[in-house]
Amino acid sequence: MHFSEDDLREALKRKDPGPDFTQRVLARVEQAKTKGKPAQSAKKNNGFFAWWQLRPAWTVAVTAVLLLGFGWGGYQYAEYRHQKQEAIMAERHEKELQEAERARDQAILALQIARSKLNHVLQQTQVPAVESDKIRRQRL
């Protein structure tokens, strides 16, 4: 079905809100004025403490900020503790490693000393018995 732009203009032509519309608007303006006055004067008197009237909003905001702050602080502290503990563990591990190395070195040194002594003893014990008899006789 076809329609022209004029049909659309006709369908959307301005309508009159009625003869008393202006009066109703003015009445509403007056009503708003009388409602608004006490609120305005209260606002002027309490200008400095006006923020206090918004205390539910403030409470929510401050609580949210505090919760966020505590949450973030707690997380940071836990992280700090964790890192510190890890550092201590790493340091302890390092020390244990050093001590183990030192003990190993000492053990190796002790073994070397023991080996040299044993070698010396073995050399002494392997001297021919004849020679030892001669020496014994000479001593006698």
Added chain:
Amino acid sequence: MEPIAGVEDDRLKLALTRSAQGDSLAFAELVREHQGMVFSIAYHFLRDRALAEDLAQEVFLELHQGLDRIQSPAHLTYWLRRVTANRCIDQGRSKQRRRELALDDAPEPVAAEQPADPLLLEKLQQSLAGLPEKQRLMLILRFQEGMGPAEIADVLEIPVNTVKSTLHRSLADLRRGLTRKIREVRYAFF
């Protein structure tokens, strides 16, 4: 014609100045001057006389509270259109009003393709009510207020090209919807 327009403009300027100074008679003059525009935008958008009147009253109430910000009669018209359009969209969203009148409610069809045919106008209004909010508002501003795409774009704060394409699409949707409605009525009738 121009001197009359100039006199009219001066009269409105004076009314605006006096309204800003608290003269309620001058404010009443401003309301009388623009009530048709504001009410009609709301009425064509909402398709409910009581809601439209309430919305128009709220617009004028807001105007009264912000009269000192209005600089000229042209600015006043622009401001009223803009505030009315925004309030219409808000109202539409809150009420989820995208209703289409049932065909049973429509009057019986008579000869269809005649200019200014009451049936055609009725069907046009019904189809218009079935369009999405933005499309409906654009058509109202275009064909009720005779605004150009640039002005509509300015009022609705959207790009001009979007307005042009949406208007084009809206007219096509309107034609399609209207054809469907008439066909349905014909089938029902025969």
